[in-house]
Amino acid sequence: MNILKHELNLYKKTTIIWTVSLVFIIGLFSMIFPSFSKSASLFEDILSNFPEGLRNALGMSSMNLSEPLGFYGFMFLYITLTGSIQAMNLGLSILSNELMDKTADFLMAKPVKRVKIVHMKLLAGFICLVLTNIIFFIAAKISLDLAAETSYSLKILFLFNFSLFMIQMFFYAFGMFLSVFMNKMKTVVPISLGVVFGFFVLNMLNESLNGKPLSIITPFAYFSTSAIYDLGRYETHWFILNLGLIITFIGGTYIRYIKKDMPSV
Numbered sequence: 646m647n648i649l650k651h652e653l654n655l656y657k658k659t660t661i662i663w664t665v666s667l668v669f670i671i672g673l674f675s676m677i678f679p680s681f682s683k684s685a686s687l688f689e690d691i692l693s694n695f696p697e698g699l700r701n702a703l704g705m706s707s708m709n710l711s712e713p714l715g716f717y718g719f720m721f722l723y724i725t726l727t728g729s730i731q732a733m734n735l736g737l738s739i740l741s742n743e744l745m746d747k748t749a750d751f752l753m754a755k756p757v758k759r760v761k762i763v764h765m766k767l768l769a770g771f772i773c774l775v776l777t778n779i780i781f782f783i784a785a786k787i788s789l790d791l792a793a794e795t796s797y798s799l800k801i802l803f804l805f806n807f808s809l810f811m812i813q814m815f816f817y818a819f820g821m822f823l824s825v826f827m828n829k830m831k832t833v834v835p836i837s838l839g840v841v842f843g844f845f846v847l848n849m850l851n852e853s854l855n856g857k858p859l860s861i862i863t864p865f866a867y868f869s870t871s872a873i874y875d876l877g878r879y880e881t882h883w884f885i886l887n888l889g890l891i892i893t894f895i896g897g898t899y900i901r902y903i904k905k906d907m908p909s910v
Contacts, residue, residue, distance in 0.1 A: 648762060652739065652769035660773040663731040667724060667777065668784040674720050675788035682711050708874050713793035714801050717785075718870040721805050725812050725865065726845055728781075732774060732813035733837035736820020739766045740902060741830055759903045767895065770817055778810045801877060808868035808879070811887055815864040816841065818894035825901040861886070 708715035740763070785806055789797060820837065824830065844863045851859035851866055860866035860883070867883035 648757070648765035649769050652766055653772065655742070656735065656739070656769065656773050659731075659734070660777060663727075664777045664780050667727060667781045670720070670724055670727065671781065671784050671788045674717060675792040678713060678716050678792040679794075681716065682713075708871055712797070713789050713795075714797045714805075715874065717789065717802070718805060718874045721809075721870050722865075725809050725868075726841065728777070728809050728813050729816045729841045729845075729865075730837055731777070732816040733820045733841050734833050735770045735773060736817040736822075737824045737830070737833035737837055738820075739770045739824075740821055740898070741824040741827065741833075760899065763899055763902050767821070767898075770821075774810065774813050774817060778806065778813070781809070782806045798877070801874065804873050804877075804879065805870065808870075808873065811884075812864050812868060814891050815867075815887055815894075818891045818898070821898045822894040822901075825898055825905060864890075 708718045710716050710719060782803075785802065789802065819840070820833075823836070823840075824833075830836070844865060847859055847863040848865035851857050851863060852869075857866065864887060867887045868879065872880055
């Protein structure tokens with residue numbers, strides 16, 4: 646329990662910063678949408694002249710940007726990008742912070758099994774992401790209520806926002822998995838930015854291709870905002886794949902961390 650409290654205190658400040666950043670983005674939505682909706686038809690006419698592949702890559706394929714959920718869905722692609730960086734940073738650092746701070750010897754000397762260390766650290770990061778998503782969902786609901794002059798589907802809003810959590814969990818688990826194979830990591834920022842932006846660019850490329858052949862290798866494609874907007878549900882096979890990868894990465898993290906030789910200071 647002391648480990649859990651320590652990790653929550655350690656990541657409290659960064660969680661607040663990332664949560665405020667996401668709330669700020671959704672606040673911009675509520676300010677921009679009312680004026681944007683008045684000229685949405687003109688904007689869509691301009692977009693219609695763009696190549697279809699470019700429109701798809703920008704997340705503008707089928708959503709009605711004059712509707713609050715359509716415009717929210719367009720913005721949501723960039724909200725998930727921000728949330729993914731938060732989760733990747735958290736995943737990379739939560740098991741490796743002692744190595745980066747050169748205090749691993751102190752932690753390993755404690756009468757605590759390694760499996761419990763992973764339990765507590767995994768739970769601490771999970772709590773941080775859950776709190777971020779709860780606050781973000783409340784902010785998103787308030788923003789849409791303020792911006793929308795007509796009714797909107799609360800179900801679609803929930804599906805959008807829960808997809809943020811699922812993508813974050815992918816990057817959180819993937820970050821933890823990568824971290825247990827690294828002994829000389831000095832900072833997590835370059836790695837997390839490289840990984841997240843790499844997957845993001847792959848998704849944009851995938852959206853621009855016929856048949857979307859790269860969907861299986863980028864988690865951003867598992868929860869396509871345009872597909873959620875059109876279907877009103879998740880695509881089951883992508884949801885199951887995302888969940889399976891999360892479980893696989895977490896399982897691999899446990900196995901590697903328990904057997905890992907910790908470098909001495």
